[in-house]
Amino acid sequence: MRYDEAVVDVMDALTSDDPDDVVSWCRTGAEAAVIDTNLDRALSGNRAAAFGYVRAWRSLADAVLAPVHFDVTGTAAPTLRIVLDATAMEAPFSAWVARTGQLGVGACAALVAKIRETIPGLAPITVASQELPGLDRSETQLGAFHRNVIAALAESELPLERIMSVFDVTVTDVGRMFGVSRQAVAQWRESGVPGDRQEKIATVAAVADLLASRLKTGHIPGVVRRPADAYDGRTALEMIEADRHDELLDRIRESFDWARPA
Structure with a gap:
């Protein structure tokens, strides 16, 4: 393992035996603030x-791992990512959150501590806590958190968000495509x-994925807004609005010859 000199602060947090150094580094980074906003x-x-x-x-994991280079086999990095993903579920309930009293900073510190465990020659750094952080959430809310994080870890992007980004459409546009109000889409x-x-969302997301796999991203918004003979003179967005998404x-x-032999 070697360290990049340009990121001494990160390495100080990873290699220090003082928990306060870990917390201090997390408090200075923008990543912890973003985590805090979303996690709450x-x-x-x-x-x-x-x-x-x-x-x-x-994103925070990438920032912490960036200065660390391990001389290990190719399977080590994917394995570490899986371990860190699992830690995302546990971090809000960790002793680090109890110690700091801040969701973002505490979760950040839990991540740094987990990565430290993988660095040869360094002992794990822990903080003592006799009780779980006082999150003041109901069992129903925490159950939803658990399910949502599992879904988020399994997907890189929500299907609805994928549709909006690939087609470059607004909440109002989506409401028109699905026959609901913009308030419903926001919900x-x-x-x-x-x-x-769900069925229509999944099909439209499949359309977005198919186009994204075959066309340049910047061309897709124009393509889905262009009338085509194959769609009886409609645009792709109008086909979706007419419930002709399948x-x-x-x-x-067919246009990409997916269903035809070469």
Whole structure:
């Protein structure tokens, strides 16, 4: 293992035997603030915030791991990522959060401590706590947090967010596509898409993924807004609005020769 001189502060946090040094480093970083903002709402059952928390957690992990280079086999890095993902579920309830009284800083410190455990020659750094942090959340909220984080760890992006980013559409546009108000779409982004809309969301997300796999990202918003003979003169967005999303997916697959032998 070797250290990059440009990130001494991170390495100081990783190699110090003083828990206060870990906490101090976490308090100076922007990542902990982003985690704090998302984690507070995620613990109340907010699905979108849980996804934001996981993204911020992984970004922080990248920042901490960046200066550390291990001479290990190729399987070690993926294994470490899995371990760190699992820690994302535990971090809000750790002794570090109890010690600091701050969700973001405490979660950050828990992450640093977990990474330290993988550095040869360094003893684990721990903090003592006799009780769980006082999160003041109901069992229902914490259950939702658990489910949402599991979903976030399994996906890189919520299907609805994927649709919005690939097609470059607004909340109002999505409401029109799915026949609901923009307020309903905002609620979906906060609490998840209701069961009776999941099938259409999944199909439209599949359209987005298919286009993204075959076209340049910047071209897709124009493509889905261009009328096509294959869609009876409609645009792809209008096909979705007309509940012809299954047909749209089939037509796009055919256009890319997915269903035809070479």
